[in-house]
Amino acid sequence: MAPPRNERVFEPNASIVLVGCRGAGKRTLGFMGALHLRRRLVTEDHYFEKVTGLSRGQYLAKHGRDHFARQNIEVFKRMLDTNRSGCIIECGMSSFSEEAQDALRLYSRTNPVVYVHREKEQIARLMDAGDAQQLLEADGKHRNCSNFEYYNLYDPSTPPSSSGATSGASTPMSGRHPGPSKLLSVQESFARFLDIITGRGAAKAWLESPFSVAAVPPEFRSYSYSLRLRLSYLMDMDLEWEDFEARGDCVELIIDHWPDDLLNIIARQVALIRRKLGVPIIYHVEENPRGERRRPPDEKNTMDAELLELGVRLGVDYVSVDLQRDEALVNGVMRRRGRSKIIGNYWYMGFGALPWQDEQQLDNYRRAQALGCDVVRMVRFCSNDSPVEYLDDFRKRLRDAIPDPKPPLVAYDFSVLGVRTPLQTRILGPVKHPDMENERDHLATVSNSSHSFELLFRQFLLDPLQYYVLGSHVSYSLSPAMHAAAYDFAYMPHSFQAVPCSTLDSLNEICSADAFGGACLTAPFKVAIMPHLKVKSHHATAIGAVNVLLPLRGRTSAILDHANSRNKAGPAREFFGDNTDWSSILTCLRRAISPRNHVQPSRTAALVVGAGGMARAAIYALYQLGCRHVFVYNRSADRARDVAAHFNAWAASQAALASAAQQQQQQQQPVNGNRWPPPGGVNDAGAVEVCRVLTSLDVPWPAGFQLPTIVVSCVPATSADGSPPADFVMPLNWLRSPTGGVVVELAYEPPVTPLVAQMRALRDSMSPPWVVVDGLEVVAEMAIEAFELMTGRMAPKRLMKEVCRKTWEGQQQRRALDG
Numbered sequence: 001m002a003p004p005r006n007e008r009v010f011e012p013n014a015s016i017v018l019v020g021c022r023g024a025g026k027r028t029l030g031f032m033g034a035l036h037l038r039r040r041l042v043t044e045d046h047y048f049e050k051v052t053g054l055s056r057g058q059y060l061a062k063h064g065r066d067h068f069a070r071q072n073i074e075v076f077k078r079m080l081d082t083n084r085s086g087c088i089i090e091c092g093m094s095s096f097s098e099e100a101q102d103a104l105r106l107y108s109r110t111n112p113v114v115y116v117h118r119e120k121e122q123i124a125r126l127m128d129a130g131d132a133q134q135l136l137e138a139d140g141k142h143r144n145c146s147n148f149e150y151y152n153l154y155d156p157s158t159p160p161s162s163s164g165a166t167s168g169a170s171t172p173m174s175g176r177h178p179g180p181s182k183l184l185s186v187q188e189s190f191a192r193f194l195d196i197i198t199g200r201g202a203a204k205a206w207l208e209s210p211f212s213v214a215a216v217p218p219e220f221r222s223y224s225y226s227l228r229l230r231l232s233y234l235m236d237m238d239l240e241w242e243d244f245e246a247r248g249d250c251v252e253l254i255i256d257h258w259p260d261d262l263l264n265i266i267a268r269q270v271a272l273i274r275r276k277l278g279v280p281i282i283y284h285v286e287e288n289p290r291g292e293r294r295r296p297p298d299e300k301n302t303m304d305a306e307l308l309e310l311g312v313r314l315g316v317d318y319v320s321v322d323l324q325r326d327e328a329l330v331n332g333v334m335r336r337r338g339r340s341k342i343i344g345n346y347w348y349m350g351f352g353a354l355p356w357q358d359e360q361q362l363d364n365y366r367r368a369q370a371l372g373c374d375v376v377r378m379v380r381f382c383s384n385d386s387p388v389e390y391l392d393d394f395r396k397r398l399r400d401a402i403p404d405p406k407p408p409l410v411a412y413d414f415s416v417l418g419v420r421t422p423l424q425t426r427i428l429g430p431v432k433h434p435d436m437e438n439e440r441d442h443l444a445t446v447s448n449s450s451h452s453f454e455l456l457f458r459q460f461l462l463d464p465l466q467y468y469v470l471g472s473h474v475s476y477s478l479s480p481a482m483h484a485a486a487y488d489f490a491y492m493p494h495s496f497q498a499v500p501c502s503t504l505d506s507l508n509e510i511c512s513a514d515a516f517g518g519a520c521l522t523a524p525f526k527v528a529i530m531p532h533l534k535v536k537s538h539h540a541t542a543i544g545a546v547n548v549l550l551p552l553r554g555r556t557s558a559i560l561d562h563a564n565s566r567n568k569a570g571p572a573r574e575f576f577g578d579n580t581d582w583s584s585i586l587t588c589l590r591r592a593i594s595p596r597n598h599v600q601p602s603r604t605a606a607l608v609v610g611a612g613g614m615a616r617a618a619i620y621a622l623y624q625l626g627c628r629h630v631f632v633y634n635r636s637a638d639r640a641r642d643v644a645a646h647f648n649a650w651a652a653s654q655a656a657l658a659s660a661a662q663q664q665q666q667q668q669q670p671v672n673g674n675r676w677p678p679p680g681g682v683n684d685a686g687a688v689e690v691c692r693v694l695t696s697l698d699v700p701w702p703a704g705f706q707l708p709t710i711v712v713s714c715v716p717a718t719s720a721d722g723s724p725p726a727d728f729v730m731p732l733n734w735l736r737s738p739t740g741g742v743v744v745e746l747a748y749e750p751p752v753t754p755l756v757a758q759m760r761a762l763r764d765s766m767s768p769p770w771v772v773v774d775g776l777e778v779v780a781e782m783a784i785e786a787f788e789l790m791t792g793r794m795a796p797k798r799l800m801k802e803v804c805r806k807t808w809e810g811q812q813q814r815r816a817l818d819g
């Protein structure tokens with residue numbers, strides 16, 4: 001049996017169209033999407049003007065309504081047609097017309113057309129009451145001419161367009177608490193959605209950083225847990241979203257309740273899970289929810305097909321389908337699944353469930369495989385003891401009967417007391433939050449992810465390991481406290497120590513122990529260790545520095561095997577290196593850059609101070625942010641030149657790769673000028689130059705460039721080689737950006753560096769103000785990512801950030817007492 005053809009996969013580069021009502025946030029998402037996918041943003045308004053030479057208002061005034069309407073639809077169709085690939089297209093109000101909707105429907109056969117919507121009250125706020133009702137009803141029609149939808153949760157701190165107020169980071173050292181910008185989470189959620197519908201998500205993460213949590217989908221990890229959340233519970237939940245952080249490797253959203261406005265309510269809950277928890281989503285429609293009315297079979301099939309279709313439209317990671325249901329319903333989902341993975345279920349819920357020994361179980365698995373399911377889930381209710389051996393035996397028979405590759409299997413028994421033994425299934429074990437009232441959900445009653453994970457150590461399937469921060473000055477490091485708190489949270493018996501060490505020999509001795517789990521590296525190792533690594537992440541190679549070192553301990557040379565050998569002891573002679581410095585800086589910058597200072601590749605200028613491993617990471621973060629004019633200042637200009645040369649060579653190689661890919665696609669010329677991203681400037685010799693060296697602080701900012709809006713200071717407060725600590729302060733005439741900017745000070749020991757003191761002193765005289773991001777914020781992000789790389793588990797981010805601040809405050813108090 002051939003699996004049903006998937007009708008919803010498009011060319012990876014197919015242009016993505018955004019439709020929806022004014023006020024839904026299409027423009028902001030369009031910018032973010034173009035940035036994330038490195039595509040051109042085409043906006044309908046801009047396109048119209050470009051083609052006709054007049055704005056729409058001018059055109060209407062000049063040519064009258066009928067002529068305008070004809071011209072408008074012509075231009076609309078042409079916009080779609082001439083931009084079939086490589087773009088994000090933002091539609092304006094034209095998409096409300098029937099003719100445009102017909103064109104979109106046709107377009108959606110080859111391209112993603114995304115209906116963007118949000119809380120109706122928020123959209124209505126922007127209109128007068130009469131218009132609002134009519135427009136919102138018409139907006140609903142966008143569902144019928146689109147093939148995806150994105151619920152763009154309204155957030156009061158997110159401005160509707162890319163102009164407006166400044167945002168900032170929490171900076172106790174600078175004394176400002178402006179509240180973190182939510183733009184980062186908007187951007188992350190939309191990026192997740194785009195990654196799924198374009199199919200580049202895990203593959204990209206895998207290529208770039210194979211040990212990152214995002215790189216290995218939960219079904220391919222050695223152990224993973226699925227946090228079950230019922231819609232009925234979410235609509236009236238007794239915990240905060242933050243409480244669910246790191247409580248499961250993915251969330252299973254169970255549609256078990258049919259309130260009014262169901263489709264929009266589900267879309268909102270998917271958006272909330274994506275925004276608040278950032279984990280993959282399994283979407284499951286329950287056939288016979290307790291507490292809901294019984295439905296006749298036809299109604300059931302029609303309604304559930306619509307609900308399952310919604311899951312695919314929302315771009316969830318997994319859609320779960322009961323394979324015992326109507327064949328047309330099952331085949332329909334398989335045909336429409338797009339890039340969502342399918343979990344095919346066989347649930348035996350009642351008494352007399354099919355035993356594991358029955359041949360039919362193998363046949364069930366075979367059918368799921370033949371249908372093209374990505375994961376097969378087999379669950380049995382058992383009223384009395386079902387020996388674990390039966391299930392083990394079933395797995396063995398499966399192994400013998402069906403050759404690899406085959407879809408991963410999730411299989412377990414449950415009783416009224418919950419899942420019988422949490423270790424029955426290695427992957428996607430059903431779990432709950434420990435404090436969650438759970439009388440409605442037998443499957444997860446007894447297990448939560450921490451307890452289940454602890455059991456693996458108790459049963460010696462995993463081993464307690466030693467982790468470190470290593471470098472010549474690590475006594476003040478906050479990492480041990482943050483990692484220890486995360487181990488406690490996840491019930492991991494690991495330890496984390498700061499050990500001063502400054503030679504490669506001593507480093508090697510520590511890392512050669514069987515119980516060595518991994519290390520955060522600091523000076524003098526970040527660059528020096530590079531030649532000794534067997535494997536490096538793509539980012540670490542580009543940067544030329546690492547700060548996380550992991551043992552390679554798999555039994556095969558496959559990286560997945562190594563990634564799945566984390567939390568296990570044993571000899572390791574080879575090592576993997578990754579870099580979390582750059583991504584932490586990037587995260588903090590994204591959070592702190594105000595919409596007004598949104599990076600514009602052709603304009604934005606940034607200054608990096610320093611030329612060590614951290615400065616390299618900062619330059620790379622700026623490049624990833626889109627910045628193409630990075631200036632480096634360092635006391636030793638020669639070192640700065642080396643770093644600049646490294647990145648200019650790297651940027652040239654990127655530009656060459658991009659242009660080869662572009663030629664291959666034979667793209668048409670952009671109609672508007674928003675090419676993303678330009679490869680960088682070209683110097684006199686014709687080479688790509690994204691990085692330039694400044695040799696003095698006593699000169700005016702280089703002519704022809706905007707004043708910097710981003711400054712990242714990477715000079716260590718305490719010098720590793722015994723030279724006096726750096727005392728960098730910004731030349732005042734470099735601080736005159738008319739839109740303010742962001743200063744990231746990476747040093748936090750001592751807390752008030754000369755640069756922080758300067759920014760504090762100037763705080764009241766600078767308008768608009770500069771935001772100061774302190775080193776604590778960055779160091780917490782680094783530890784979070786390092787924890788995830790080292791253990792393969794999601795980090796309890798909020799907890800680690802709290803511990804970071806508290807530990808630092810404790811250190812300050814102790815130091816004050818010691819005089």
Ligand SMILES: O=C1C[C@@](O)(C(=O)O)C[C@@H](O)[C@@H]1O
Nearest residue numbers: 469477478479520521522547
């Ligand atoms: O710079 C830092 C901070 C750090 O040194 C710490 O002490 O936590 C750990 C390093 O890996 C990281 O690059």
